[in-house]
Amino acid sequence: MAGIVGYGAHLPRHRIKVEEIAKVWGADAPSYKKGLMLREKSVPPPDMDTITLSVEATRRALIRAQTVDPKDIGAIYIGSESHPYAVKPSGTTVAEAIGATPDIHCADFEFACKAGSEAMFVALSHVDAGHMKYALGIAADTSQGAPSDALEFSAAAGAAAFIMGKDNLIADCLDTHSFMTDMPDFWRREHEFYPQHAGRFTGEEAYFATTKGASIALLKKSGMKPADFKYAVFHQPNGKFPQRVARELGFTQEQIDPGWLAPRLGNTYSGASPIGLSATLDVSEPGDLIFMCSYGSGAGSDAFIWKVTERIDEVRDLTVRTHKLLDENIIYIDYGTYAKFRRKIKMNY
Template identity: 55%
Template structure:
C-alpha cells in the first residue's frame, strides 16, 4: 500500500509566447508552433530557481494534508538545473519544511526523469520500513541556448510528492524502468546550455524508451490501455506524448488532463510530476493512472497508480492552488525581459 500521501505543485506566473521567440530569431512562428504543439511556456522570476520551486511545491503538499514533519526522513530533489554545482538543493527544502536535522537528503539528476527516479527511491525506503514518509520532487528551470530549438519549449516549474503507506490518496501498484546508454542530449561541466542530437531525440531516444517502459509495465500488470482512466507521458513538446500514447493505444481523453505542454512548455524533471499533479487535481476514487517519464541519456520510469477513497477525506485539494489555476494566472514578457529573467543577459 505504498503510495502518495499528499502532493503539491508550483508554476511561475510569467510566460513568453513561442511567436515572440520566433520573432526575435526570424523564424516561422506558425511552423514552429504547429510542429511542437506549444503556444507558450512558463518563465521563472528573477529570484526563482529549482530550490524555490521545490520549497513552494513541498509546502503546498503539506498545506493540503498536514502531517508530522518529524516523520519525514528523506528529501530527494530531481532536476538538471540545481542552483549550485556543489551544494544540495534537497537540504534547503528539508530545512524550509522543518524536516531537518534527522533526515537523509540528496539531489538526483537523470535529465527529465530525475523526479520520477526520486519517487522510486522514496517508495523503496518506505516499503522497506526504514521510514514513514519520504519527499520526492521533480523541478527545473529548463535551459535552452538562444536561438536553439530547445528555447521554444524549455520552461519552469515542478511538483512534490510525499510518499508513505498511511492511508495514501493514490496507491502505486507497480513501477519499472527501461534504460540504455543513448546520448541524445547532454551538457558538459561548465557549459551554460545543453546540446542535443536533433532527430535522435525522438528515436532511438524518446520513443524507444517510453514505449519500452510502458509495454513492460502493462506486461507486468497484465493490463491494457483501456484499463486506465488517465495516462501521463513525458512532454518535451505536445506532439511526442500524443504520438506515443496513440502508438500504445491510449485515447485523447485519457491524456487530456495531464497534457500541459501546449500552455506550459517542457519543465524537464517537472514535466511528468506536474502532469500527474494535474490529474490528481481532478481524480476520483477508483481512477487508474498510467504514468511514463523519459530522461535523455536515456531512460523511462513507468508507474501503475490507483486513486483511493482517501483523496476525498484525507486531503484538502483546495488548500493548494491547482495546476489549472496556476496555468491560468500569467503575465506575458517580451523577449528582452524574458532574457533577463533567464539570465541570458548578464551584467
C-alpha cells in the same frame, strides 16, 4: 505497496509566447506551434529557482497530506537538471524550510528530464521497504535552452512534490517498471551553460523507444491494458511527443488531457510528467487508475501505476489546483524581459 499521501505543484506566473521568441530569431512561429504543439512556456523570474519552486510545491504537498509532521519525513530527494549550486545540495534548504532537519537523508538527483521520477521512485522504495515512515520525492526544474535553438521554444520551469507513505494514501502505487539504455541524445558537459541535443535522433530512437519500452513492460508485468486506465501521463518535451506516444501505445487523447500541459507550460524537464500527475490527481475520482511514464535523455523511463483512493475528494481542494496555476493570473513578457530573467544578457557586474 506504498503510495502518495500528499502532493503539490508550483509554477511561475510569467509566460513567453512562441511568436515572441520566433520574432527575434526569424523563425516561423506557426510551424513551431503546429510541429511541436507549443503555444507558450513558463519563465522563472530571477528570484525563483529549483529550490524555491521545490519549497512551494512541498508546502502544498504537506497541506494535502494533512497530518504528516515534517519531522517524520525520513528523506528528501530532488530531481533536477538545474540545481542552483554545482556543489551544495538543494534538498537541505527544502528540509530546513519545512522544518524536517536534522534527522533526515537528502540527495539531489540528476538524469536529464527523468530526475524527478527517480526521486519519486527512490522515496517510494524507502517507504515500501520500511526504512522510514515518509519520504519526499520532488521534481523541479528551471531549464535552459540556448538562444535560437529549438529548445529555447520549450525549456520551461515548474515543480511537483510527492510525500510517500504507507497509510492514509491519496494514490496507491500498484506497480513500477524502469527501462534504461546508454543513449547519447541530449547532454550538457561540465561548465557548459546550455545543453546540446542530437536533433531528430532524440525522438524515434530515444524518447519513443524508451517510453514505449518502459510502458509496454509495465503493462505486461501488471497484466493491464491501456483501456483499464482512466488517465495517462507521459513526459512532454513538447505537445506532440506525448500525444503520439500515447496514441501508439493505445491510450486516447481523453486519457492524457488533464496531464497534457506542455502546449501552454512548455517542457518543465524533470517536472514534466510529475506536474502532469499532479494535474491529473486534481481531477481524479476514487478508484481511478493512472498510468505514468517519465523520460530522461541518456536515456531512461520510470513508469508507475497509481490507483486513486477516496481520500482524493477530501484533499484536492485544500490548496491550489495545478490547472489554476497554469491558467490564471498569467504575466506575459517580451523577449527582452525573458533574456534578463534567464540571464542571457552580458552584464558589467
